[in-house]
Amino acid sequence: MDSGTAVDILLVVGFILMGGVFAATEMALVSLRSGQVERLSVEGGRGTAVASLARDPNRFLSAVQIGVTVAGFFSAAFGASTLAPSFAPTFERLGVPGPDTVSLVVTTLVVSYLSLVLGELVPKRLALQRSVGVARLFAPPLGKFATFMTPVIWLLSLSTNALVRLLGGNPDESGDDVDEAELRVMIAGHEDIPMEERAIVDDVFEAGDRLLVEVMTPRTDVAFLDDDLTLAQAVETITTLPFTRYPVTGRDFDNILGYVHLRDLLGHADDHEGRVRDIVRDLVVLPGTNRVLGSLNALRHRGAHLALVIDEYGGTDGIVTLEDLIEELVGDIQDEYDQDAALAAAGDPATVEAGLTLEEFGERTGLELEDGAYETVAGYLLQRLARMGEVGDQVVVGDHTLEVAEVDGHRITRVRVHAPSEPADGESGE
16 A cells, blocks of 8 residues: 555545544534533533534534535545545456446445444444533534634525425424423433432422322311410420420311410410410411422421411311421431331231321332322222221222221221231221
8 A cells, every 4th residue: 555545545534533523513512401501601611602502503503514514525535536546456456347346336335334433423422422521622613613604504594494484394493392201201211310319309290290288287187276275274285295386276177376386385384374376376378289399489488387278168178397398309207206107027917097198108008099089098998988987997909908997086097908918807898
């Protein structure tokens, strides 16, 4: 191989690599997410240049196409006009018929192969994996190239926009925004995000759709204080209760005057003159149809830890605490007063609160209950039994059995879950 042929080979490889740079830059800019573009725009220097170019796809795509076309043209031209004649004598010595034609075909195939691998596939794969780094490296030179080619780019953009409009498109419209489902899939498959963080993000999405009525403490489970109680009576009442905040009722449970904090009652054990109504604090009131995240923001904005949840008629539905809302994002927060409601070992029965929502029950037990016109396990049992529940009543769910373990008046309060291997005694109901 003489020096002239070596130079021609280097030129062809150089043009292929040049096309690869353009292809890599295009892929890097196209794959930048809007958040990455925003971060780059505030960095200054190269970051600003990258962001400016990424926000003008007509400009950089036209510049890239010009660069790729020119590089491809020169690599093909040199391959056909210089390399093919140089290798023809080799094929002639090998006795190949039509050496000039064979040399042209073989040279074209080799150049095409190198163009695909070195000029397209490898650069784009690397750019896809390191989009920000590649964009920082090559986007500024591409911007200068685009400025130099402005007249050509203007003509190409004008033609492109006209054809897009002719085909019913909008040249100024950006791509579809990422919806919640796509974002959740992206986060779930992102290996750089730890499993715990992915779980929290997933809970945030779930909380965005959840209503207060699904996470509140129902009125029947709330410890109220009557506004007419003396402070001494109130202190005596709360000494046996594990709570720190107590809603205060007026004439009935739908007339909530506010709430008192445990600290408000400290030092009043002997006060038989003052009344609870005298120390009532204002209570945030939220409709049960509010979303969890919006309610969390409302409580944070007000600096409140407790809210009254009302129904559509203005009656008291229950209460919700800041802890209840935070638990929807990070999971249960156990303290010394919380009971462990997790299932026991496989095959042993476990008792859970009947007030759990169907989703919470499924998470704790792995047993999915059918959706219906109810929100809690107690509601599911009442629907299946078609009457008020009694201790010992059972319903079969798949290969498990749910047994009413505790009743308070007409309300089912606790349910025992029997695994398949655990025999359950009692009456079965539908």
